[in-house]
Amino acid sequence: xxxxxxADYAATAxxxxxxREAMRxxxxxxxxxxxxxxxxSQLPRxxxxxxxxxxxxxxxxxxxxxxxxxxGTESDNWAVKGRALACHGGRPGHLIISAIEHHAVLEPCxxxxxxxxxxxxxxxxxxxxxxxxxxxxxxxxxxxxVSVMAANNEIGTVQDIPALAKAAGEAGVAFHTDAVQAMGHxxxxxxxxxxxxLSASAHKFGGPxxxxxxxxxxxxxLEPLHHGGGQERGMRAGTENxxxxxxxxxxxxxxxxxxxxxQVRLEELRERLILSLREAGLDFRINGGAWHLPGSxxxxxxxxxxxxxxxxxxxxxxxxxxxxxxxxREIAVSHVLSATGVPDRYIKGTVRITLGRESSGEDVDRIAxxxxxxxx
Ligand code: PLP
Numbered sequence: 001x002x003x004x005x006x007a008d009y010a011a012t013a014x015x016x017x018x019x020r021e022a023m024r025x026x027x028x029x030x031x032x033x034x035x036x037x038x039x040x041s042q043l044p045r046x047x048x049x050x051x052x053x054x055x056x057x058x059x060x061x062x063x064x065x066x067x068x069x070x071x072g073t074e075s076d077n078w079a080v081k082g083r084a085l086a087c088h089g090g091r092p093g094h095l096i097i098s099a100i101e102h103h104a105v106l107e108p109c110x111x112x113x114x115x116x117x118x119x120x121x122x123x124x125x126x127x128x129x130x131x132x133x134x135x136x137x138x139x140x141x142x143x144x145x146v147s148v149m150a151a152n153n154e155i156g157t158v159q160d161i162p163a164l165a166k167a168a169g170e171a172g173v174a175f176h177t178d179a180v181q182a183m184g185h186x187x188x189x190x191x192x193x194x195x196x197x198l199s200a201s202a203h204k205f206g207g208p209x210x211x212x213x214x215x216x217x218x219x220x221x222l223e224p225l226h227h228g229g230g231q232e233r234g235m236r237a238g239t240e241n242x243x244x245x246x247x248x249x250x251x252x253x254x255x256x257x258x259x260x261x262x263q264v265r266l267e268e269l270r271e272r273l274i275l276s277l278r279e280a281g282l283d284f285r286i287n288g289g290a291w292h293l294p295g296s297x298x299x300x301x302x303x304x305x306x307x308x309x310x311x312x313x314x315x316x317x318x319x320x321x322x323x324x325x326x327x328x329r330e331i332a333v334s335h336v337l338s339a340t341g342v343p344d345r346y347i348k349g350t351v352r353i354t355l356g357r358e359s360s361g362e363d364v365d366r367i368a369x370x371x372x373x374x375x376x
Contacts, residue, residue, distance in 0.1 A: 004317030005363045009204075009356030010153050010181060010296065011321060015247075016206035016357075022250035023208065026243035034240050035231055044242045051249035058256055059198070060191035061215050067232045068245050071212040072180035075199030076104035078214055078225050078236075079176040080147060083197070084112050085223035087144035092116035096138045096146040096168075098130045099123050099339040100154075104199075105147055105178055106335075122148070127289025128157030128340050135167040143173050145197075150182035154336040154352060155288035156296030158186060162193035169194030174220055180204055180212075184255030185293055186263070196220040202244065206357065207251035211244030258357075266295030266355050269364045273297060273353065276368035282375050285346050287337060295355030300342055301375050304349030309374055313351075316370050321352040 002014070026044065034044040048068075056063045069075045080095070087093055097109055099121040109119045120138045124130050130148050139146075146168035151158045161177050168175040176197035182188055184205030190198060197220060201212035216222055216235075228237030255262075274297070277284060287298035301309070306322045313320055337347050353367060 003314075003319040005366050006319050007353045007355055007359060007363065007367055008319045008321050009359075010156075010293075010352065010354035012203045012209065013206045013356050014358060015208060016251045016254055018254045019202075019207050019247035019251040023243040023247040026246055030242075034242055035229065044240075047246050048240055048242060051245045054249040054253055055213060058252060059215060060189035062218060064233065065215055065218055067214045067216060067236050068240060069212050069214055069236060070210055070241075071203070072102075072178065072199055072201030073104040074225075075201070075212050075214040076102070076178050076180075077108045078222070079197040079199060080105060080108040080145065081112065082222040082225055083145045083174060083176070083220075084117060086221040088142065092118070093142040093144045094118045094120070094140045096120045096122060096135060096143060098148045098159075100128060100130075100152055100157075100336045101147065101149055102153055102178055102180070104180075105149070124157070124340055126341050127291070128152055128155050128287075128336070129289065129291065130159055130164065132160065132163040132167040135164055136171070139168070139171045139173060143171070145174050145176055147176040147178065149178040149180075150188060150198075151179070151186065151293045151296075152288070152336060153181050154334055155298040155340065156181075156292040156354070157288045158182065158291045158293060160291075161188075161195065165193040165195045169196075181293060184252050185259065187259070190215060190217065197222070202248035202251060205251055205255040207248040208244050211241050211248050213248070262357065263294040266359070269355050269359055269361065270295055270297050272361065273364045273368050276365065277371065280368075280372040280376075282372065284349075284375075285342070287340065287342055287350070293354075295359065297353045297355075298337075299351050299353065300337070300346035301349035301351070301371075302345050304375060306348060306350040309349070309351050309371070312374050313367075313370055318367055318370055320367070321354070322350065 032041040032044045122134045165175040174196040178199045180201045183200040196217040198215040203209040224235045226237040283302040310322045
């Protein structure tokens with residue numbers, strides 16, 4: 001059952017009605033395999049093609065540059081490992097990532113390090129920003145990929161992706177961005193910036209779980225990780241998740257159409273929450289900086305235990321997160337908060353509040369008053 005107040009949109013978002021309706025025929029009646037040769041498979045094949053066209057149009061990409069995957073984790077793994085396999089004839093080389101990437105990028109890099117690859121982890125500034133000049137300084141002749149996320153899942157910091165991609169592109173190095181948190185929430189196109197690879201996941205913008213895509217710029221060398229049937233033009237084997245693909249395209253279209261309005265509304269809600277906490281005189285800091293995802297708020301309360309706050313809020317019917325949602329059971333201090341220099345007095349008292357489509361002013365007031373009560 002949905003909690004009374006849901007403020008953990010960075011973990012996942014409720015399924016949009018438009019996505020549910022778009023998926024219904026493919027779940028209930030039309031079971032054809034889009035890669036089969038029979039006439040019955042024409043309808044699902046057409047639906048997958050339309051979804052691919054919709055996503056490509058939104059991104060400013062070519063239709064044949066969109067590859068469907070099982071979500072953000074697979075897309076990130078494919079970008080990092082697929083790129084590594086495609087370069088230097090399989091011999092170990094060098095990768096550049098930011099120190100605040102999601103584990104879906106960090107872990108494939110750690111895996112490659114065990115195989116002899118070298119990985120440079122770029123440090124962000126206090127607001128979580130990766131400066132393009134740090135990319136330029138870290139490049140080596142054997143660098144196969146630069147990967148910097150478009151928006152951070154813990155502190156919401158939004159990067160200057162065109163500038164970062166340009167820094168890599170000018171040296172002829174492929175650039176990947178994990179856009180899982182950004183897609184559908186802030187404007188994102190691949191045509192003005194030399195982005196070669198981009199990962200996205202449907203459940204973060206109101207689509208179903210277990211479906212996502214990887215954008216692969218035409219001409220970018222990339223090895224497939226899934227071998228089998230010839231689906232996705234031989235690049236990602238496995239029968240297509242027709243309902244998921246169609247639902248993802250519907251959800252993305254709707255998110256993009258609401259984006260401008262939602263950005264303003266969510267920022268107002270975020271400000272209202274901050275104001276209430278300030279008025280209560282609590283000792284807290286806001287992590288990240290001016291460039292952040294709308295409605296994303298990482299707060300650290302001095303001397304508090306963030307996990308305990310999350311637990312107690314949960315018991316009051318309020319869903320928020322302590323660190324990154326995907327590793328919220330982890331005891332260790334978050335690598336993102338450490339890398340951005342959150343002081344010791346605050347770091348363990350961190351709560352992540354991420355607002356979204358169904359968040360209201362009443363939700364925000366309730367969150368503020370419960371936090372004030374608990375912290376006091
Ligand atoms: N990348 C980022 C930035 C994320 O926030 C997440 C999930 O929280 C992922 C990747 C993984 O996406 P998925 O849940 O679709 O595997």
